[in-house]
Amino acid sequence: MGRADTVNRRDDHSPLARAELPANTVSLARYLIGKVVVRELPEGIASGRIVETEAYVVGDAAGHGYRGMTPRNRSLFLERGHAYVYLAYGISTMLNVSSEMQGIGTGVLIRALEPLEGIPIMQLNRGIERLRDLARGPGRLAQALRIDRSLDGLDLCRQGPLWLAGDGHEAGEIGQSIRIGISKDADRLLRFYVRKSPFVSGPGSLNA
DNA sequence: GACCCGATTTCCT
DNA sequence: GGAAATCGGGTCA
Numbered sequence: 511m512g513r514a515d516t517v518n519r520r521d522d523h524s525p526l527a528r529a530e531l532p533a534n535t536v537s538l539a540r541y542l543i544g545k546v547v548v549r550e551l552p553e554g555i556a557s558g559r560i561v562e563t564e565a566y567v568v569g570d571a572a573g574h575g576y577r578g579m580t581p582r583n584r585s586l587f588l589e590r591g592h593a594y595v596y597l598a599y600g601i602s603t604m605l606n607v608s609s610e611m612q613g614i615g616t617g618v619l620i621r622a623l624e625p626l627e628g629i630p631i632m633q634l635n636r637g638i639e640r641l642r643d644l645a646r647g648p649g650r651l652a653q654a655l656r657i658d659r660s661l662d663g664l665d666l667c668r669q670g671p672l673w674l675a676g677d678g679h680e681a682g683e684i685g686q687s688i689r690i691g692i693s694k695d696a697d698r699l700l701r702f703y704v705r706k707s708p709f710v711s712g713p714g715s716l717n718a
Numbered sequence: 719g720a721c722c723c724g725a726t727t728t729c730c731t
Numbered sequence: 732g733g734a735a736a737t738c739g740g741g742t743c744a
Binding site for chain 3: 577580581582583596597598599600601
Binding site for chain 2: 564566572602606648649692
């Protein structure tokens with residue numbers, strides 16, 4: 511297989527149109543697999559293909575929007591396609607995409623990326639070289655793309671500091687499993703991942 | 719205003 | 732494989 515540090519020749523960074531995003535959280539989590547997260551930094555563009563997501567749905571006790579809107583989670587209640595960024599464990603920043611319609615506190619957690627462009631930038635941000643570890647895991651992903659709370663609430667369907675794009679690349683076979691690291695509503699199969707991808711965090715064959 | 723705990727990562731045994 | 736690190740938001744007094 512080819513080295514993954516080859517330059518991505520596609521330069522189409524057109525944002526996904528909001529109208530093409532499924533208006534349903536689980537469908538959106540599935541839909542985002544294979545799409546591209548694009549980050550614009552002073553040093554240039556850094557991007558990666560989404561290989562793992564988790565859905566946090568309506569009535570989901572594990573979801574941050576479960577108990578209603580608060581100052582922290584208000585972005586989850588935006589119309590689908592907006593960023594919800596928060597800090598977990600005081601250490602790890604998480605990137606989510608709001609789903610459903612305005613007023614519904616649901617979203618999709620982006621858990622892992624396959625690095626595409628700006629790999630040297632990501633290596634510097636992470637302080638490591640190894641490609642596979644650059645964005646394997648939600649906290650690592652955010653660190654690699656230098657995502658912080660200042661991006662909370664951003665419209666990801668518009669070009670800016672951070673947005674979602676598609677390059678027409680087909681995602682590989684998609685697996686489904688329970689979500690990682692949660693205790694409430696833990697039995698639901700709301701995690702999606704590319705089966706053969708080495709860039710997926712956690713068990714890549716944890717299906718049911 | 720104190721206390722609890724989490725959608726994780728990293729290092730140590 | 733296991734536990735510590737770390738901090739802001741939510742809950743309750």
